[in-house]
Amino acid sequence: MGKTAVAVTVTVTVVGVAAVACAVIVNRRMKNGAKWDRTMEILNEFEEKCGTHIGKLKQVAEAMVVEMNAGLASDNASRVKMLISFVDNLPTGDEHGLFYALDLGGTNFRVLRVQLGGKEAGIKRQEFAEVSIPPELMVGKSEELFGYIAAELAKFVAQEGPEFQLSPGRERELGFTFSFPVMQTSIDSGTLIKWTKGFSIDDSVGQDVVEELTKALRKKGVEMHVTALVNDTVGTLAGGRFSNKDVIAAVILGTGTNAAYVESAQAIPKWRGPSPRSGEMVINMEWGNFQSTHLPLTEYDNALDLDSLNRGEQTYEKLISGMYLGEIVRRVLCRMAEEASFFGNNIPPKLLTPFILRTPDMSAMHHDSSPDLRVVGSKIKTILEIPDLSLKKRKVIHKLCVIVATRGARLAAAGIFGILKKAGRDTLANCENQRTVVAIDGGLYEHYTEFRECLEDTLRELVGDRVWEKISIEHANDGSGIGAALLAASHSRYLEDDEK
Ligand code: ADP
Ligand code: MG
Numbered sequence: 001m002g003k004t005a006v007a008v009t010v011t012v013t014v015v016g017v018a019a020v021a022c023a024v025i026v027n028r029r030m031k032n033g034a035k036w037d038r039t040m041e042i043l044n045e046f047e048e049k050c051g052t053h054i055g056k057l058k059q060v061a062e063a064m065v066v067e068m069n070a071g072l073a074s075d076n077a078s079r080v081k082m083l084i085s086f087v088d089n090l091p092t093g094d095e096h097g098l099f100y101a102l103d104l105g106g107t108n109f110r111v112l113r114v115q116l117g118g119k120e121a122g123i124k125r126q127e128f129a130e131v132s133i134p135p136e137l138m139v140g141k142s143e144e145l146f147g148y149i150a151a152e153l154a155k156f157v158a159q160e161g162p163e164f165q166l167s168p169g170r171e172r173e174l175g176f177t178f179s180f181p182v183m184q185t186s187i188d189s190g191t192l193i194k195w196t197k198g199f200s201i202d203d204s205v206g207q208d209v210v211e212e213l214t215k216a217l218r219k220k221g222v223e224m225h226v227t228a229l230v231n232d233t234v235g236t237l238a239g240g241r242f243s244n245k246d247v248i249a250a251v252i253l254g255t256g257t258n259a260a261y262v263e264s265a266q267a268i269p270k271w272r273g274p275s276p277r278s279g280e281m282v283i284n285m286e287w288g289n290f291q292s293t294h295l296p297l298t299e300y301d302n303a304l305d306l307d308s309l310n311r312g313e314q315t316y317e318k319l320i321s322g323m324y325l326g327e328i329v330r331r332v333l334c335r336m337a338e339e340a341s342f343f344g345n346n347i348p349p350k351l352l353t354p355f356i357l358r359t360p361d362m363s364a365m366h367h368d369s370s371p372d373l374r375v376v377g378s379k380i381k382t383i384l385e386i387p388d389l390s391l392k393k394r395k396v397i398h399k400l401c402v403i404v405a406t407r408g409a410r411l412a413a414a415g416i417f418g419i420l421k422k423a424g425r426d427t428l429a430n431c432e433n434q435r436t437v438v439a440i441d442g443g444l445y446e447h448y449t450e451f452r453e454c455l456e457d458t459l460r461e462l463v464g465d466r467v468w469e470k471i472s473i474e475h476a477n478d479g480s481g482i483g484a485a486l487l488a489a490s491h492s493r494y495l496e497d498d499e500k
Pocket of ligand 1: 105106253254255256321322323359360361363364441442443444447448
C-alpha cells in the first residue's frame, strides 16, 4: 500500500516536470499579449466549468435526496453512508446533574464538565481544558494514546471544585465525541473503521473505542462511565437542540465537511432495532463522500483527487471543505504559470508545493477590499517568494478565490437544501407552523465570511423568500463538546431512576 503510493507520486512528479519544461519553451516564444490572452482563457474556462446556476444546484439537491434514501435502505447502497447514530433521545433542556465530555478529532482534544440545572437553570456551570496530543502518540500504540487521554482526564477530574455536584451514589458519566469513521453498535459502543487526519494506530482498528477508553480510565483509577459515543456532527446537533428545539440538522464546515439530521425511525428501512420512544433517530450522513454527475468537477479537481491519499473518495468534501479550497486555487495558478508565464519565464518553485496555499490565506486574499489589492500582493509575495505582481494579475488571483469559494459555498447550500427536502421542510405548506433551524460549526464557516454569506444567500435562493422566513442558520460555536455531555445526560443510565 505504502509502496504503491510512493511509486505513483514519483510518476506524477516526473510527468509534471516534463510538462513544465515544454511549457517554458513554448512560453518564451509567446508575445505578452498572447500570454495575457491565455491567462484569461484559463480563467474563463475554469469559471465556466465551476458554474453552479440554480437549476444545477437543484439537481445536486435532488441527487443528495436519492443518495440519502439509498443509504437509509441499506449499508452498501450508497456512497453516502447514512450511519445510524443510536441517538434517539436528543436533549430537551430538562437534563440535570454533572456530566463530562471528551472531544477527540484532531491534533487537540478537549475535556469538559457541565452542571445542568434543568429548564430553569440550563447550563449552570461549565469548565474545559484543551490538551494537544504529542505527535508520536498519533502513530503509536492504542494503549499509549488512550492511556495519555485517560491520564489527562484524571487530572481534570481531580480539579473538580465543590460547585460541581454529582448525585449521591452515582458514577460520573461521559459523552465521547470521536470524529473518525466508526461502525456504531449501540449508543455506547462502536468499532473503529479507520483512522484519518494524520492518525495511524493499527492495533486499534476494528476495536471497540469505548472499551479501549474504559480500560484506560480504569487503569488510571478514574471512576467514570462512558455513556454516549458520538461524532462531531451528532454532538453539534445535540448542542444546538438543547438551546433551540427547532434545530433539525447540523453541518460541519471545517477541515472536512459532514452533516447529521433527525430522521423519523419509520423512514429508516435498514434499522432493525426496537422503535425508539421518541420515534426519531439521528443520522450521521457522512456526506463528504457524496458524488453525482451534477457536481461541477474540473480537470483541477480530478488531478487533486488523483494525487490524494483517498483517491476516488470524499468527492463532495474535496469541492467544499477547508482542507482543499486553497489547494484548488494553487493548481489553477500552476496552469497559468506553465501555459501563460503568469509569474514570468520561470515557475516559482514554491508554487509546485502541494497545499502551500492554505484556505485561511485564500480567505484573506478574497476579503481584500483595498483598491490595489495589497493583501493579495503581500500573501503571494510571502507564500510563493516572488516579487510584486501587477494589479491586473492580483485581480486574476482574487477572481480565482471568488470562483472556488463560491462554488464550494453554493454546493454546500445545495446539500443543506437536500436535507430540508428530505425532512419535508422545503415547502411553505410544511413550514407554515414550525421553524426550522440548522446548526453549523467549523473554522471555514466561522472565519470565511464571504463563504458563509454566499452559502446563506444561496440557500435563500433555493428555498425562496417565503420559506426562508421560517428557516434560520445558527452558528453552534464548539457545540460538539458540550453536545456530547448533553447526550450523556439524555442517555444517562440513571434516567429511569430519575423518572421514578
Ligand atoms: P477541524 O475541522 O479540524 O475540527 P475547525 O473546525 O477549527 O477544525 O476548522 C479548521 C479549518 O477551518 C482549517 O483547516 C481551515 O481550512 C479552516 N479555516 C480556519 N481559519 C480560516 C480562515 N480564517 N479562513 C478560512 N478558513 C479557515
Ligand atoms: Mg472540529
